[in-house]
Amino acid sequence: MPMNRRRFLAAGMGVGLLTHREHHVNADENVDRIDPTKLTKSNVPTPALLLDLDLFEANVKTMAEHCQRAGRGFRPHAKTHKCPEIAKQQMKAGALGISVATVPEAEAMVAAGITGVLLTSPIVEPAKIARMVALIQHGGQVMLSVGHPRQIELLAEAAGAAEVNVDVLVDVDIGDRRTGILPGQPAVELAQLIAKQKRLRIRGVQSYAGLASHVVGFEARDKVSREVMAKSVETRELLSKAGFDASILSGGSTGTYNIDSKIRGVTELQVGSYVFMDLDYRRNGGKTSGENYSDFHHSLTVLATVVNATHADRVSVDAGTKALDTTTTYKPEAKSWPGLTYNRGGDEFGILTVEPGEKLPRIGDRLEFIVPHCDPTTNLYDRIYATRGEKVEAVWPIAARRERVAGL
């Protein structure tokens, strides 16, 4: 009975166990302690999230240059990467700030020294609003988006209590029917409510149109985005005419970056996925690149190991639902192994198959997969291995994945 507790303790193993536990508690949370000089693509523990630095840096540069040429600002969205190190590189490339979707994201970005943080999602929990106000109190530069009178009430109360001024954008719902106030008169009325609160300062408008970002085919996408963004531009003009500061119109996405940046009145882009790209965006079709949208490179992959090879027609890898978001209809695509199909194999595994006669990977082989959808895949990991060729050059914490509140 090797599992017997008495034998275990009698052998004095309890002490060893405690030492071991301590070792783990120390080693646990500090991703910075990982020595990247020892890491390569052949020994990082799988499943692992990899970033190809050459491709990533090219993506950062392409977008920055595009915006510069177009004369627009950009405030890249951190909901894609949740990673302060990536945000810093986007800032270095000229970003006005960083957009975030959650309070933990805002906190992580401010803690990393990022300025111009825009929370694009609505929040109505008093404790979360207090956390955003606390960021401002401590010198952080953040803006919030509001789309409902209740948000204004709560925000005004918290700002008043903390005696700080809070910049807000009016979130305008231009068709997603998910967040924001309706464009036109309803938005103006919301702005009037904001203006009654002495601690709140209107800075402009934001709009996200998921219904435009993922339209397949450049011309069709161009048409949809121009149509819906017109509502946002018009609302911004109405706010200006009504005497409000409407210097900002933040909108756009990776799918519409070269469309929205040509719409008069759009001042900045909230582009997110361009740093990583994914299969969902690739099928979008590009302006000049035909069916496959290839303006940006696939810099993000999930590395997996073949852990079973019992059958002649398939092998299993150690990356399933818990390691690769598969909520889109696209299947993860093996890099450098054409003809391979990734099939869902439950929470822990993926099943790889090939056409009859084609070569399957062998046990122990490590494969990289381009991800179907980058944002929810990144959300599954705590760190990203930044690689240059086969070498791991840095290990970056996905710091904003975690809810960091230590109390209420």
Add this chain to the structure above:
Amino acid sequence: MPMNRRRFLAAGMGVGLLTHREHHVNADENVDRIDPTKLTKSNVPTPALLLDLDLFEANVKTMAEHCQRAGRGFRPHAKTHKCPEIAKQQMKAGALGISVATVPEAEAMVAAGITGVLLTSPIVEPAKIARMVALIQHGGQVMLSVGHPRQIELLAEAAGAAEVNVDVLVDVDIGDRRTGILPGQPAVELAQLIAKQKRLRIRGVQSYAGLASHVVGFEARDKVSREVMAKSVETRELLSKAGFDASILSGGSTGTYNIDSKIRGVTELQVGSYVFMDLDYRRNGGKTSGENYSDFHHSLTVLATVVNATHADRVSVDAGTKALDTTTTYKPEAKSWPGLTYNRGGDEFGILTVEPGEKLPRIGDRLEFIVPHCDPTTNLYDRIYATRGEKVEAVWPIAARRERVAGL
């Protein structure tokens, strides 16, 4: 220009920012610092993972009593919860040990003092095998499952280098075609390979049959599970006849716990989901409870807040793909709000609708959702709020969600 860096620094805000950053680094990683006495269902930050302790404790007790009556052991699967605190309660209820799907899970369980840890998934990375062997070296009680000659080679090498003995189960593939060796003669041959390695000790057989666990209708499920488990029982007998120690046959699941525990030769159950339950298991149908499998309670929910209410026909909650696994066909189900439908609203949001004329939740309302699939949903969170009525009684780290390796 409130985002201007010069103004920001001129105002002396940089100092505040640094102080703030330090505050966050300290507050960040220590979930234990959250004071649960201040938390209730009305103020935990959403989206949040909640565990109803009354229902959870009833589930733990029901399974333990069932196994006791059936005269079988149980080694509950931590891939469902990844939470040492939950594992401890399962051990207290009489579990033989805890099954795990990953090396970080094994490490977290051993660090928490759990004995009888069984790694049910195959591993072939040398560094991961070394980590499992290190657990044994430090007094941890773990077993590994092997289903391929390559695993035996690597494990024997690591065990030899560390001078420790390693217990292994032969993982038998009884139909999932995902992990394990084929039953019968191939399994016996694999056992012979194991037996040649002086540091490896065969302890028996394990089989998981996902193809049985989720068969809808008790009688149909009973038939499938008996059919496939027979292969595993037969393999165990072959191993015994060949002179190997085959004291363990670990199998079963929440779907088949009351089927497999009646199969002669099955010594223990690897039940996982029963502690939480989910919609995927509910539709299974129970032995006595008809269409809805209700042997165990839905103890796990995701708490979300209504953050937008612009439209008359819908509201948005702050729980999307990043907060609720939606890879199954079942939609999250609102507890205590009949007639409400949760629709996917992207990575950050869910969209709630009702039949025309029915009442919708209002902005700021907090709703609990029963999850479609518990394992990958738990995997999205770092902590679980254990509740009793409206009160949060404890905050438990989902410690094994994270890859903890500090170097290689």
